[in-house]
Amino acid sequence: MSAPLLSVRDLSKHYTSRGTRLNILQGISFDIGKGEVVGLVGESGSGKTTIGRSVLRLVEPSSGSVRFDGTELTTLSASALRRQRPRMQYIFQDPFASLSPRMTIGEILTEGLKIQGIGCVGDRLDRALSALAQVDLPAEAINRYAHEFSGGQRQRIGIARALTLSPEFIVADEPVSALDVSIQAQVINLLRDLQQRLGLTMLFISHDLAVVEYICDRVIVLYLGRTMEIAPSADLYARPQHPYTRALLSAIPSPDPDARRDRQILKGDIPSPANPPSGCVFRTRCPSALEACAGAVPQLREVAPGHFKACIRDDLD
Amino acid sequence: ALVASGVATEAQAATLSGGFDVGPGGFQGNFNPLAATAGFTWLSIYYEPLVTYDETLQKVVGALASSYEVSPDQMTYTFKLADAKWHDGKPFTAKDAKFTIGLAMNVKSGSVLAARLKGISSVEAPDDHTVVIKLSAPSSSLLDTMTKVMMLPEHALSSIPADQLAKNTWWSTAPIGTGPFKFTKYVSDQYVELAANTDYRGGKPALERVINRYFANPAAAIAALRSGEIQFTYVDSNDVPTFKDNKDFKVIEGDSFVVNYLGFNHDSPLWKDVRVRKAVMHAINRDAIIQSLYGGAAKPANCAYVAEQLIPPDIDTYAYDPEKAKQLLTDAGWDQINGAKPITLLTYYTTPLATNVLAAVQAMLAQVGINIVPRAVDAPTYNSIVLNATPDIAQFQMVYAGLQNGPDAGSINVGLNEKQIPPAGPNVARVRMPDLTKALDSALAEPDSAKRNTAYQDVCKVMNTNLPWATLWVANRYGIVSTKVKDFVWTPAPGGGPYQADPQKWSIAE
Amino acid sequence: MLARSPQRRSPGPLARAFDRFLLNRAAVAGVGIALPMLLLILSYPLWWAFQPNDIDLLAMNSGPTAKHWFGTDGVGRDVFARVLEGGRISLLVAVASTTLSAIIGFLFGAISALAGRWADAVSMRFVDLVMTLPPVIFLLVLASIAGTGIWPTVLVISLLSWPLLARMIRSRLLELRERDFVMAARGMGAGIGHLLFRHGLPNSIDILVVYATLQIANAILLEAGLSFLGLGIAPPAASWGNMLNAARSTAVLEQYPWQWLFPGTALILAVLAINFIGDGLRDAFDPRAELN
């Protein structure tokens, strides 16, 4: 592979809330190649959104480096960052919260062009219309308000907005989680089409492993702000290496009435980021935890080509 | 618990409650006579000065001094003291008087009388019953000032350093005087209570108690008066009609000894021409205002005085004549001087009556082409503007104000004498009229009281011709007393007196 | 939830709020009171025979007659004209002070929400400080500094009223800042100006409108209170407050009730009507109303 489009190294983020320090992300490193779709999965609160936003500097990372096409983003000045903005866009989870209720679709779609000072009013409108067409919405939508659209349609508008600036890289933060199954499939298909047609690079965030498998080339599994496993999709689903990944996969209810029902159920809850367990953060719920897991934080190791895991045990299976 | 007020008053038949410190003559919350600029109506119920005015404020008579003498050169005053006792039973002596005058002359004690007593060169007490005051120059106003020097007990106060005296709580907790009533208690900002001084040399008081209640404004006092909680209070003149025909109340009317005027700021170019000033006089229908707004209870003033003996026979009465006013203005070239530009009229009068008066004056002056805009501010703001040594003329091209013109006719001097222009004195209109200054100076220096009236007539004459102010009127002031109260004496004196009120004689009917 | 068909054109958020407003009977009644009052106040010089400052010492304290509908006051001025003129001044003061305080409050709140932690900390401590002082006391002190008259009164009332709005705007914008569509704008490179005027302002419009109405009512009351204490509009200029001041005199209170009853009624009616409208607007703009 050539030089990755996005390269994240040792990204950390912490918040201080009421005097206690919350380590939300620690030592996250990964690359995304041009045209690649990387999935980011993990349970609620594991820090997926925080990664997605830190990468675009929508939240300020506490430490670490994010290189985008060779440019270090974390130290970029405000104006330089603004110039980079059109190249990378964000798609939000909640189709209701992500569109301003006080703007027409036209205003929403031309907002980015206006901010960036691209084109005249007519050009902007043309680009908005073509973005609408790309997401299969009728042109007359341009004069309506967001509340007039259903969830799926709004999500398409959100995608169209991200497309207006012709980005190379998109962070899609659970773009289908809020949608009904039948609509979800429409949007997934749309996203995949667009990705392929436009050669987009994408960080696709989801908590649904089934969806991720469908759209991603590689998957990063996150738990409590730490990377557990990184692997190409096919490899991950076929041969999950980390106990957490396995548990996650097994927890997904299958609509197949004939499927095996002997699921492995994790005990207990996710610990709080205020006092995470020592060593491997997953050990408190891990069915295979050893005493040694409480010791050092396990490092990511390559266990198969392109397949990394952060677990000290190799004797599972 | 609805105690009918009638019952309440009967239960305390021997108590007289009143709003003695309501209105312009009062000074609520002040217990220190040395610091008193007003409030003497109340203070003189338990303190006494050496001399005081009579009830009509015409002449100064003895109080704690049974008699007094003024030397022919007007430089030596000798007071013979009466046999009096302090409320604690100790005798009142000349040493007390000397001590008190000493305090009053000492700025450090916080005395507001110090400046007026500057002319005193010595105070002596040759014996227990005699006090002699010597002046460095004759002054016709010494006696007037002496009426405000309330005698204080040396034995109670001599141990307190003068500069700590004002801050001492003695005044509001355990003061002793020689008056017909003794201080009993003060309930913070509610009332002061006095009890009869049975040993009073003028006879045992008829009342057992006198209570002075505090009111935030005259309206509250009137409410209390009408609900029967108090028997006496000062009222603004426009409240008088409410009581006029009420048989439960008696209206007491008196001269305010304050002349109201429109003071031209003589530093302002607007009023240089006497024709303009005359036009103002002619433009204002004083009679109409007096009739309608004052209900007739004021006398038009054509100089600082309205007392007959001070008015020369042939003065101009400046009858209401808007046409003449307009003519005068045209002659003076008013259009060039100012025209219709608004002129700020500053005043510290904020009562409803004054508000109406100014509205009327504004309308009347507007008719002849003088566009005044009244600006009412509170007294401190007013003082800070007009007493400023270098004032902003735009802020007060004109004032609507009042100045004490009696009982001592010389009181007017400070407002008109060129030597009193701030910072030297309170000649706030910056009147610079040599004629007038001369007339005032000679009147003040006139040792012969018989000739003095003539001298003041000269002052009046000069004022009438030169119009340092547009003099308006002297209004009456009013007190309302319940008809249950007998032998009650009250006079709307400036600052509340003192005058001979004989509180020991006051009584209240069952 | 709302899966309204995009075929049917539906109105924008402001138009919908307006529709809801029209459904609120009290609010419409408020408009029904306020509008005619406003018309009277604005148009009276065209058709009413008396000027508010025309004195007529012969017709002092006369009760309501066919000539003087509301009677006359202590110098024979027509009370009807003065009530309407007072309304003009009260409204002028109220509208001007509300505008001023809305601008100050919005900018202050917006800056403290959007311009970083330091600006926020400093400005909010300042707001706390201003709010620690009970309003009327602050008013007393401010008024004695600023003096009397229309513009000082406007100034005093605005200086007093903005902190509340600043707080509301700040908390709205703090919340807004985290909203996805604002995040999206930031993701497209929006600067503070864009955020403030393209997102902050439109999304605070409900707060501003409600604040403005209720503050107008409030300002009318404050002006009246100030004038009552002799610190607001100075006579002979008419204002409802200083006309009511006359009722401090027992004589007026008892014998010439028309002199205070009419301005008093006008005051209460105006404030009540505006409050009704404000309430209606609040309900109309309630975000939860959008769900129905």
Place this chain on the structure above:
Amino acid sequence: MEQTAEPVLDIRGLRTIFRVRGGEITAVNDIDLSIAAGETLALVGESGSGKSVTSLSVMRLLTRGIGAIAAGSIRLTTRGGAAQDLVGLDEESMRRIRGDDIGMVFQEPMSSLNPVFTIGDQIAEPLRVHRGADRKKAMDAAVALLESVGIPDARRRAGQYPHELSGGMRQRATIAMALACDPALLIADEPTTALDVTIQAQILDLLLKLQRERGMAMLFVTHNLGVVAEIAHRVAVMYAGRIVEEGPVGEVFRNPKHPYTMGLLASMPRLGDAARMKQAGEKLAAIPGMVPSLMNMPSGCAFSPRCTFAIDACRAVVPGLEQVNPQHRSRCIRWQEI
């Protein structure tokens, strides 16, 4: 599955309407459902299809003055064996049934717990209301219930407030609360939707176990077909206020007889499928279009505008529920051709 003669819950012809501005909407129409003791019926459907309204109708907890049951009957057979129609019941009798004979678990475990009372108090409340238990007894029972829903250190947890518990534990607490009076029927309205998969697995496991132990009937509302397969014996699929297909889970999933059910099943991404689909270049089989608005329903079959099988007859009248086999019904006139 053994069917007792008298089902615990038997809904016939239920129609629920809401008065909204601009008229009335029928949120739920012509619902027939019955659940036997020991049986779990899953109600699935997209958002707005009327699942919650159905369960709230059973509880008679529709917003007063806005929502009302317009037609139909809801017969409930209590543990004692007495049957009654909840539709006509007076409010007081209905109150006695709520929390006693019918327990309910809601979707949002945080917001459905009262923030100012302890978990223990809230679990004990139904016992105090319906059983007249004193404070101490009720609290002991509450602790026992917490233990039975798998909360460790139950005594301490009972003294804590909702915000001190994790999402999973809160949901366990609300389940304990619903089960306090050992109801004949448990209604669970999307009890796992707000939870993570790993926690969802825990809760489903728990519900399965509890239902088996207690032999109660369960109405389980969800929109996740996977969950249905995990937990339910029978499934009823709702679309735009109507049940479009109903039958045993295995049969319906293997052999759907309504185009909507088929579409739902097909549009669901399944684990392990992706690799194959990627290779074949296949897409997920999405259902085109979107759910119609209740204010603006198409004529005839509500699904017809999105249905690839639709013919003119579909748009003429609303199809009835047709019997595919004794346990399986479908509201499609062309079910035989599918």
Place this chain on the structure above:
Amino acid sequence: MLRYSLRRLIMGMGMLVALSMLIFLLLRLTPGDPIDAYIDPNLPMSPSDLADLRRSLGLDQPLPVQYLGWLQQAVTGNLGYSIKRLDQPVLGLVLSRIGPTVLLMGTALVFAIVVGIACGVIGAVRRNSLADLSLSVAALAGISSPAFLSALLGLYLFSVRLHWMPSGGMLTPGEAFSVGDLLHHLILPAALLSVAQAALIMRYMRASLLEVLNQDYVRTARAKGVREFWVITKHALRNALLPIVTLIGSTVGLAIGGAIFIESVFNWPGMGLLLVDAVQTRDYPVIMGATLVIGTCVIVVNLLTDITYAVVDPRIKVG
């Protein structure tokens, strides 16, 4: 909790110092000083004599010096002496007013809370009924009528006309203290003062309860078979009261404002009366003292409301 309170108190102190500076500065911006206020313009004194008085009171020194002098004394608890009444130390003067003001405001507050909450609950439970409508209109009317007007009318009606109530003051002068007498003086001003607050509390209570009644946990309570009465009084009310606690805290400032009018019309010897008088006479030390004490009260009340809030709402953990 203790640490939190302590931190808040220290912050409060800082606030007070800032407040005193602000007031000090503001006061010096007011035209006229205590000496200007001391003299009656009708009986004037010369500016040079006034300058002497000014000097004797230290009013001629530069501002920072005056402020530091004041602060230095204030820290030791000496707030100076009233300039208008030099024999009265400000601290004593102010402290003697706290009692009456607290009595008046406290009574009004209790009254407002009881009436406001009761009416608010009725309004919310019987939403859109006739009772709700009339209560809402009454509340708006209460908010819309200025305190001074209702005070004047109340005074005129109940005292001057009907003679039911005394026209002002706190106790009948010259009579021995009795609780009945106190109550007799207290009722009218307290009732008038409470009107606006009661109206405000009612409106907030109504809105808050309506909001709470829409919450999921209320539905849960109903689903448990809890009686409607208890659903409202136990489950809903307690939650609905939470924001009211804060509201009540913040209306204290409002009440102090209203108290100024009521106290000045009814001659109630409280802080309001003292303050108006002090402002009118530019009695700097008294204004400083009174605002400081009021500021302290507001800060303490805010702290108390926050603590109360934390106590009644288990979600809030302060520390």
